[in-house]
Amino acid sequence: xxxxxxxxxxxxxxxxxxxxxxxxxxxxxxxxxxxxxxxxxxxxxxxxxxxxxxxxxxxxxxxxxxxxxxxxxxxxxxxxxxxxxxxxxxxxxxxxxxxxxxxxxxxxxxxxxxxxxxxxxxxxxx
Numbered sequence: 001x002x003x004x005x006x007x008x009x010x011x012x013x014x015x016x017x018x019x020x021x022x023x024x025x026x027x028x029x030x031x032x033x034x035x036x037x038x039x040x041x042x043x044x045x046x047x048x049x050x051x052x053x054x055x056x057x058x059x060x061x062x063x064x065x066x067x068x069x070x071x072x073x074x075x076x077x078x079x080x081x082x083x084x085x086x087x088x089x090x091x092x093x094x095x096x097x098x099x100x101x102x103x104x105x106x107x108x109x110x111x112x113x114x115x116x117x118x119x120x121x122x123x124x125x126x
Contacts, residue, residue, distance in 0.1 A: 032045050
């Protein structure tokens with residue numbers, strides 16, 4: 001690990017022991033250093049390395065004889081596309097209707113006649 005990388009980690013809040021631990025982890029997996037620069041804790045880095053190691057040790061669950069279509073049928077993209085297109089058209093119609101309704105609304109502010117306002121004030125004073 002370079003001194004500049006150590007300084008970067010120190011500015012991220014890592015202690016000397018944490019930097020040593022990251023250096024040890026980065027010897028095995030260099031990606032750890034990049035993750036450490038983002039501010040992850042050393043415990044999180046250890047967990048990620050453990051998960052990565054466990055993932056590599058797992059045997060391939062799909063047998064070579066199993067065809068991809070047997071257990072995982074691919075979705076019918078045409079049907080999905082048509083469903084999404086129908087939803088989009090419905091939403092566009094709704095938006096269009098709302099826009100037309102808003103265009104017809106009277107948005108002008110109702111201004112009272114100043115003489116009526118003054119008369120109301122005078123009534124309250126008497």
